[in-house]
Amino acid sequence: xxxxxxxxxxxxxxxxxxxxxxxxxxxxxxxxxxxxxxxxxxxxxxxxxxxxxxxxxxxxxxxxxxxxxxxxxxxxxxxxxxxxx
Amino acid sequence: xxxxxxxxxxxxxxxxxxxxxxxxxxxxxxxxxxxxxxxxxxxxxxxxxxxxxxxxxxxxxxxxxxxxxxxxxxxxxxxxxxxxxxxxxxxxxxxxxxxxxxxxxxxxxxxxxxxxxxxxxxxxxxxxxxxxxxxxxxxxxxxxxxxxxxxxxxxxxxxxxxxxxxxxxxxxxxxxxxxxxxxxxxxxxxxxxxxxxxxxxxxxxxxxxxxxxxxxxxxxxxxxxxxxxxxxxxxxxxxxxxxxxxxxxxxxxxxxxxxxxxxxxxxxxxxxxxxxxxxxxxxxxxxxxxxxxxxxxxxxxxxxxxxxxxxxxxxxxxxxxxxxxxxxxxxxxxxxxxxxxxxxxxxxxxxxxxxxxxxxxxxxxxxxxxxxxxxxxxxxxxxxxxxxxxxxxxxxxxxxxxxxxxxxxxxxxxxxxxxxxxxxxxxxxxxxxxxxxxxxxxxxxxxxxxxxxxxxxxxxxxxxxxxxxxxxx
Numbered sequence: 097x098x099x100x101x102x103x104x105x106x107x108x109x110x111x112x113x114x115x116x117x118x119x120x121x122x123x124x125x126x127x128x129x130x131x132x133x134x135x136x137x138x139x140x141x142x143x144x145x146x147x148x149x150x151x152x153x154x155x156x157x158x159x160x161x162x163x164x165x166x167x168x169x170x171x172x173x174x175x176x177x178x179x180x181x
Numbered sequence: 182x183x184x185x186x187x188x189x190x191x192x193x194x195x196x197x198x199x200x201x202x203x204x205x206x207x208x209x210x211x212x213x214x215x216x217x218x219x220x221x222x223x224x225x226x227x228x229x230x231x232x233x234x235x236x237x238x239x240x241x242x243x244x245x246x247x248x249x250x251x252x253x254x255x256x257x258x259x260x261x262x263x264x265x266x267x268x269x270x271x272x273x274x275x276x277x278x279x280x281x282x283x284x285x286x287x288x289x290x291x292x293x294x295x296x297x298x299x300x301x302x303x304x305x306x307x308x309x310x311x312x313x314x315x316x317x318x319x320x321x322x323x324x325x326x327x328x329x330x331x332x333x334x335x336x337x338x339x340x341x342x343x344x345x346x347x348x349x350x351x352x353x354x355x356x357x358x359x360x361x362x363x364x365x366x367x368x369x370x371x372x373x374x375x376x377x378x379x380x381x382x383x384x385x386x387x388x389x390x391x392x393x394x395x396x397x398x399x400x401x402x403x404x405x406x407x408x409x410x411x412x413x414x415x416x417x418x419x420x421x422x423x424x425x426x427x428x429x430x431x432x433x434x435x436x437x438x439x440x441x442x443x444x445x446x447x448x449x450x451x452x453x454x455x456x457x458x459x460x461x462x463x464x465x466x467x468x469x470x471x472x473x474x475x476x477x478x479x480x481x482x483x484x485x486x487x488x489x490x491x492x493x494x495x496x497x498x499x500x501x502x503x504x505x506x507x508x509x510x511x512x513x514x515x516x517x518x519x520x521x522x523x524x525x526x527x528x529x530x531x532x533x534x535x536x537x538x539x540x541x542x543x544x545x546x547x548x549x550x551x552x553x554x555x556x557x558x559x560x561x562x563x564x565x566x567x568x569x570x571x572x573x574x575x576x577x578x579x580x581x582x583x584x585x586x587x588x589x590x591x592x593x594x595x596x597x598x599x600x601x602x603x604x605x606x607x608x609x610x611x612x613x614x615x616x617x618x619x620x621x622x623x624x625x626x627x628x629x630x631x632x633x634x635x636x637x638x639x640x641x642x643x644x645x646x647x648x649x650x651x652x653x654x
Contacts, residue, residue: 106562127563129533130627159562161623 099176102168109160111168116152125157138162142169187319193373196230208307214337215245220383223312223350228252240264244336248272269539279535279654287638293498293545294643296339309344311337312378316351320369321362325483327353329381332474334363338493341368352378385476392426396558399587405434421451422514424475427556450506458482470506472497498545513550517557519571524578524593527571534654544576552582559586565620574649
């Protein structure tokens with residue numbers, strides 16, 4: 097099952113999550129060279145705070161700020177019912 | 182005939198026939214203008230012939246390169262082009278050059294600088310192919326009539342005067358005299374008749390509308406307030422704003438201030454749109470000096486409004502021309518892809534080093550106008566418009582006076598006179614360093630990935646100085 101949140105508008109990101117046996121984070125970003133590490137960190141931190149260790153996360157980023165990435169990911173997690181808080 | 186000095190020009194019916202008169206191998210420096218922008222049909226029609234004949238060692242001088250000019254890409258891939266000199270480059274040709282460079286030199290000039298180089302003989306053009314919407318049998322031409330009218334022919338005038346061979350390419354030929362032609366028959370050698378010179382609806386770009394984006398609206402409001410506080414909106418002032426969505430919104434806000442306070446401007450210059458024409462017809466401005474029409478309403482206005490003048494690129498912005506219009510310009514509103522802590526502006530490449538544009542008249546007008554204002558969102562897709570150093574310098578910082586964003590206004594420290602005038606302002610005036618810090622607070626600091634190893638081109642200012650280089654991405 098795939099669950100999504102966000103959009104592909106400029107300054108937003110489109111998050112797609114699906115069940116997985118391991119933790120896989122894929123990032124496609126228009127500013128990957130400049131901010132790839134920051135995007136990975138905010139996704140990892142958000143998953144950690146929800147105690148999620150197994151998930152496939154695809155982040156298609158159009159230049160979203162950190163709090164946008166975080167809120168899109170949290171929305172997707174809640175939509176999937178995977179909130180282990 | 183009344184005009185007995187006029188002689189009819191050879192009328193050619195096909196490109197094959199034309200090259201019966203002209204030696205393709207002896208005349209490899211070719212120029213084109215870009216008034217039809219992405220609707221141009223002439224450049225591909227002509228260059229297809231060079232592709233077919235396999236002519237190599239070509240040097241191209243198009244005033245701009247748009248995505249539709251795919252024949253240039255084919256010539257590049259076939260290794261048929263040596264040098265390209267242009268003022269703006271966007272689309273697949275730009276991407277190809279960013280990645281591969283040219284066998285020779287890729288030179289990016291300004292609109293005024295191009296005219297100057299051709300006049301001074303630094304750019305030697307063998308054949309000028311000029312798309313012309315309305316031509317008479319004597320070789321006179323105008324751009325604002327005919328089925329594919331596109332308005333001013335400003336960029337092509339100097340080509341017609343200085344090229345060894347001038348070929349008008351047209352789909353409309355008449356017998357009658359033309360009053361005040363933009364291209365003079367005495368400068369024309371051949372008239373090439375084609376079915377269509379292109380599609381004139383292609384002159385409109387997607388951005389030629391007043392922005393409704395709230396950030397753009399805020400930037401425009403800040404800008405018109407800034408101009409007002411600086412005392413620049415007053416009777417007889419002159420103004421140029423181009424066709425960007427935010428710039429047009431500034432024009433709209435300035436218009437409201439003018440109406441409220443019964444102020445009339447002397448002239449607007451540059452690229453002209455329907456919004457500028459409306460202000461002329463409402464009596465808010467005396468004259469329009471038009472080097473390029475950005476929509477068909479502007480093109481049609483040239484025909485009906487006697488105070489809407491088509492001017493050549495040399496009259497517009499050639500720094501050695503005493504009649505240069507922009508030397509009397511009070512205010513110019515310009516965009517930026519990037520601006521740096523020294524106020525250098527980039528509109529040539531994106532932050533990934535891909536060529537996406539070029540100066541056009543950016544450096545010309547910033548250099549000449551009494552006050553030059555850059556309008557831009559502070560943050561665009563997580564990238565701050567302000568850099569420590571721009572990827573490519575299009576316009577030198579010493580010619581840039583103000584940066585207006587939605588989160589504050591920075592004034593170039595070289596303009597203490599402006600800073601002094603604004604010392605009691607309620608506008609959010611800050612240093613450019615403070616604006617950059619504000620942006621980093623939201624975005625974090627980006628990693629700098631700019632590669633400066635292999636030079637693939639040069640940025641030539643209107644002074645002929647090379648002010649920066651383009652590097653292979």
